[in-house]
Amino acid sequence: xxxxxRNRTLELLRAREAATVEELAELLGVSKMTVHRDLDxxxxxxxxxxxxxxxxxxxxVVFESDVGYRARQHxxxxxxxxxRVSEFIEPCMALILDDSTTTSAILPFVLERPPLTxxxxxxxxxxxxxRQEGITLISLGGRYDxxxxxxxxxxxETSAARLRADLGIFSTAAVHGASAYLHDQxxxxxxxxxxxxxxxxxxxxxxxxxxxxxxxxxxxxxxxDHVFIPDITDPRLVGELQKAxxxxxxxxxxxxxxxSASVVQGRF
Numbered sequence: 001x002x003x004x005x006r007n008r009t010l011e012l013l014r015a016r017e018a019a020t021v022e023e024l025a026e027l028l029g030v031s032k033m034t035v036h037r038d039l040d041x042x043x044x045x046x047x048x049x050x051x052x053x054x055x056x057x058x059x060x061v062v063f064e065s066d067v068g069y070r071a072r073q074h075x076x077x078x079x080x081x082x083x084r085v086s087e088f089i090e091p092c093m094a095l096i097l098d099d100s101t102t103t104s105a106i107l108p109f110v111l112e113r114p115p116l117t118x119x120x121x122x123x124x125x126x127x128x129x130x131r132q133e134g135i136t137l138i139s140l141g142g143r144y145d146x147x148x149x150x151x152x153x154x155x156x157e158t159s160a161a162r163l164r165a166d167l168g169i170f171s172t173a174a175v176h177g178a179s180a181y182l183h184d185q186x187x188x189x190x191x192x193x194x195x196x197x198x199x200x201x202x203x204x205x206x207x208x209x210x211x212x213x214x215x216x217x218x219x220x221x222x223x224x225d226h227v228f229i230p231d232i233t234d235p236r237l238v239g240e241l242q243k244a245x246x247x248x249x250x251x252x253x254x255x256x257x258x259x260s261a262s263v264v265q266g267r268f
Contacts, residue, residue, distance in 0.1 A: 005030065009151045013048060014069045018056035046147055058211060059173070059183070067149045075229040076253050081204040082106040084212045084228055084251045085169055088202065089113050093166040096194045097125055099150030100171035101186070102204055110135070111267075119197075121151040121190060138163065140194075143186070152186040160193040168198030170224075171205050174214040175191055178204075178221050178244035181214035183210040188216045195223070204228040204251075210237050221246045 005028060013019060014026055019027075024035045039055045042048040048055040057069045067144035081102060086109030089095065094117040095110070097103050107128055110116060114134020120126060121140040129137045142156030170191060180203065182188045195201045203224045210233065221227050221241065227248045229238070240249045 002034045002038070005034075006042055009035070009038050009184060010042065010047060010068070013057050015073065017058055017069075018051065018054060020054035021200060022053075024054070053089060059214075067099075067101060067147065071104070073101075074157040074208060075230070077206040078102045078105040080251050080253045081206070081228050082109065084249070085202055085204050086110075087094050088167055088200075088226075089116070091115055093117070094119065094164070096120070096160070096163075096168040096198050097122060098168075098170045098191055098194060099148045102171035102206065103169050106169060117165075119160070119194075120164075121156050121194075122150045123151070140190075142190075145184075145186075148184075148187065152184075152190045156190045157193040160190070160197045163197050166200065167200040168195055170195065170201060170203045172203060172209060172218055174212040175205065175209045175221070176213070178241055178246050180218040180221060182218045183214045185216045188218050195219070200225045200241055202226040202228065205232055207233040211233070221248075 008028060012024065021032050021035045021039070025032045028035065031130065039048060039050060043050045043055070050056060065145060067215065078101065082105035086106055089109060089114050092115055097106070097118060097120040099122040104122060104124055107125065110118065111132060115136070116134065117136040118125070118129055119138040119140065121142065126139050129135050140151055140156045140159045142151035143153035145152055173183055174181040182191070201224050203221065207230055222245055225247065227241065227246050228251050229248060231250045231252045235252065238248060238250060
């Protein structure tokens with residue numbers, strides 16, 4: 001009963017982003033004390049962030065929203081970015097896909113281009129690609145993190161270091177200046193190991209990442225062969241990336257092809 005109620009609380013917060021104890025008590029038909037206990041438990045699991053008088057799924061520097069909430073945000077942008085990135089995928093490639101919801105949007109395009117070898121730590125991708133004809137699936141194991149629904153830690157990093165891929169596809173939680181940031185250092189280390197195992201690496205993220213903060217440096221964006229952002233991004237931010245020599249491409253939301261916003265000297 002308690003677990004089902006906490007799951008219902010989490011679903012309500014995913015829909016509302018934030019709620020007070022009084023609102024949740026009324027919606028769930030339970031006492032405020034029960035809501036307090038449930039929110040404390042969810043906060044201990046790092047599934048919600050406690051705020052004065054209630055809880056929220058909105059991220060902070062040290063708190064990342066759970067994957068169920070993030071998967072519902074900025075869908076049109078993620079789909080446009082995924083379509084553009086998919087143009088780099090060719091049959092017989094080995095791909096590394098990270099745990100991000102932006103990268104997960106590429107799944108339909110992956111299924112269109114067999115045979116492929118897919119290496120990932122993302123549980124939803126593992127489940128979706130298992131037993132798919134033409135897909136050789138390699139799972140990066142490790143410590144399971146329910147916030148990201150993915151595996152991390154030394155096992156994940158060591159496994160990635162023993163593999164090699166043609167292309168790595170990534171996203172990030174936040175962008176400050178010309179660098180990408182993540183909330184968890186284990187996630188940052190895992191993504192860095194996956195990048196090191198990729199002959200080429202690309203990153204894609206929606207416009208909201210420019211307005212967010214996260215504690216741990218992932219990597220400068222110049223480390224990627226291509227950086228994809230949607231065309232609703234503030235042009236001033238695009239200009240800052242250009243000045244920093246980031247190979248950035250603006251992708252029309254709802255369009256079919258990307259239009260280059262910047263071509264700078266560097267590796268391809």
